[in-house]
Amino acid sequence: MNFRTIIEPFRIKSVEAIKFTRREDREAALAAAGYNVFLLHAEDVLIDLLTDSGTGAMSSAQWAAIMQGDESYAGSRSYFRFERVVRDLTGFRHIIPTHQGRAAERILFHTTLKVGDIVPNNNHFDTTRANVEVEGAEAQDLVIAEGRQPSVIHPFKGNVDLGLLERLLDQHGDRVPLVMVTVTNNSGGGQPVSLENLRGVRALCDRYGKPLFLDACRFAENAYFVKLREAGHADRTPKAIAQEMFALADGCTMSAKKDGLANIGGFLAMNDDTWALAARNLLILTEGFPTYGGLAGYDLEAVAQGLEEVVDEAYLRYRIRSTEYLGEKLIAGDVPIIRPAGGHAIYVDARALLPQIPPLEYPGVALVNALYLEAGIRSVEIGTVMFGLHPDGTETPAAMDLVRLAIPRRVYTQSHVDYVAEAVLEVAGRRRELRGYRIVSAPPTLRHFTARFEPLP
Numbered sequence: 001m002n003f004r005t006i007i008e009p010f011r012i013k014s015v016e017a018i019k020f021t022r023r024e025d026r027e028a029a030l031a032a033a034g035y036n037v038f039l040l041h042a043e044d045v046l047i048d049l050l051t052d053s054g055t056g057a058m059s060s061a062q063w064a065a066i067m068q069g070d071e072s073y074a075g076s077r078s079y080f081r082f083e084r085v086v087r088d089l090t091g092f093r094h095i096i097p098t099h100q101g102r103a104a105e106r107i108l109f110h111t112t113l114k115v116g117d118i119v120p121n122n123n124h125f126d127t128t129r130a131n132v133e134v135e136g137a138e139a140q141d142l143v144i145a146e147g148r149q150p151s152v153i154h155p156f157k158g159n160v161d162l163g164l165l166e167r168l169l170d171q172h173g174d175r176v177p178l179v180m181v182t183v184t185n186n187s188g189g190g191q192p193v194s195l196e197n198l199r200g201v202r203a204l205c206d207r208y209g210k211p212l213f214l215d216a217c218r219f220a221e222n223a224y225f226v227k228l229r230e231a232g233h234a235d236r237t238p239k240a241i242a243q244e245m246f247a248l249a250d251g252c253t254m255s256a257k258k259d260g261l262a263n264i265g266g267f268l269a270m271n272d273d274t275w276a277l278a279a280r281n282l283l284i285l286t287e288g289f290p291t292y293g294g295l296a297g298y299d300l301e302a303v304a305q306g307l308e309e310v311v312d313e314a315y316l317r318y319r320i321r322s323t324e325y326l327g328e329k330l331i332a333g334d335v336p337i338i339r340p341a342g343g344h345a346i347y348v349d350a351r352a353l354l355p356q357i358p359p360l361e362y363p364g365v366a367l368v369n370a371l372y373l374e375a376g377i378r379s380v381e382i383g384t385v386m387f388g389l390h391p392d393g394t395e396t397p398a399a400m401d402l403v404r405l406a407i408p409r410r411v412y413t414q415s416h417v418d419y420v421a422e423a424v425l426e427v428a429g430r431r432r433e434l435r436g437y438r439i440v441s442a443p444p445t446l447r448h449f450t451a452r453f454e455p456l457p
């Protein structure tokens with residue numbers, strides 16, 4: 001069929017009502033939440049674009065698989081199905097289930113890092129960075145220069161700067177126990193990494209004898225971008241491309257709450273027997289027995305089924321197109337966004353949109369809160385609140401002040417997206433009225449989750 005309209009490749013079997021609120025309700029709710037949308041009650045949100053993590057709709061096949069869950073403490077059939085699916089996709093020898101991505105990160109970093117080590121990545125996500133830093137190690141972001149410039153168009157803005165990686169390995173290689181690459185690069189705008197770049201990273205890792213780990217949360221979206229944008233891959237299946245990505249690495253951390261199409265779950269996978277032994281021992285201490293890793297048997301089933309569905313080409317075509325569709329509407333309305341559109345989200349450049357608000361008055365928070373007050377939409381700041389506070393207690397502007405509109409998988413329809421676009425354009429039209437915020441209270445790490453704010457006069 002040769003029609004231009006790309007439709008949702010599913011029909012809806014079960015629906016959940018969303019609640020419409022009045023502006024004064026939202027004003028009261030936001031004030032009670034300390035002007036931090038993480039602290040809102042979700043039922044006071046109309047369209048929730050806080051995250052694409054764990055918020056997707058599962059398929060009828062996933063719900064059916066859940067009924068097949070084997071809840072045996074050890075050696076559950078569901079584990080072996082999960083292991084088979086993950087191994088088929090990744091090829092890794094050891095498949096270690098965890099309750100979500102950050103558990104995999106914590107186990108990997110706690111068993112491999114020591115004080116003073118350095119972990120390079122294109123961009124660490126917040127939990128990844130925090131899990132590196134809590135071990136006394138340093139998280140270095142080595143994305144290419146284009147990846148730090150929102151308006152510069154480049155097909156693979158998630159690529160690692162191979163020159164910077166080579167210099168790091170050359171000068172401080174003894175302090176680098178592993179190299180990480182995040183696909184797609186969430187903190188950098190959901191931007192993909194090319195296979196060519198991954199091969200370049202692999203070659204450097206081989207030269208310096210370092211293992212390469214993927215932060216694979218959005219591996220399927222990355223694979224589809226490779227199919228669309230990298231020469232020579234147009235006729236391959238997303239699954240074959242994903243398998244090649246994993247084959248270039250020695251292991252991965254995974255949050256199945258993204259491209260696992262599940263509401264919870266994750267895994268740590270690797271080839272190295274010694275590292276896997278240490279990881280499993282820590283897993284038993286903190287997550288659970290190695291055949292369930294903090295998950296129910298039915299969760300393992302949902303993840304296994306989700307990993308098979310996520311590489312479906314019709315799904316990925318719709319997924320990538322629906323994000324791009326929102327991006328096109330914002331670009332047409334002159335809203336500055338990271339270009340091209342990311343896989344799972346649109347990132348509005350709040351610093352460019354709100355030049356009157358300096359980074360330390362949090363332009364991202366100002367925009368997030370305006371979107372909630374105006375339209376009941378919840379988004380998230382990825383900027384100075386999230387990344388501006390350093391382990392030594394100092395605060396500096398983050399590289400960018402972004403507002404992420406993350407699209408849950410298979411949840412919202414085109415009219416929801418049209419509404420979001422209309423609301424963003426409305427707020428952007430009144431950009432001059434927006435004011436900054438100051439922090440009233442915040443914890444010393446991962447402060448964005450629980451900080452409380454006050455609007456500046």
Ligand code: F0G
Nearest residue numbers: 051053100101102125127186215217255
């Ligand atoms: N790595 C990346 C690139 C992520 O985006 C996330 C989570 C994690 C690791 C951690 O996984 O949440 O299962 O522990 N990102 C979510 C987000 C929270 O909103 O982008 P987790």
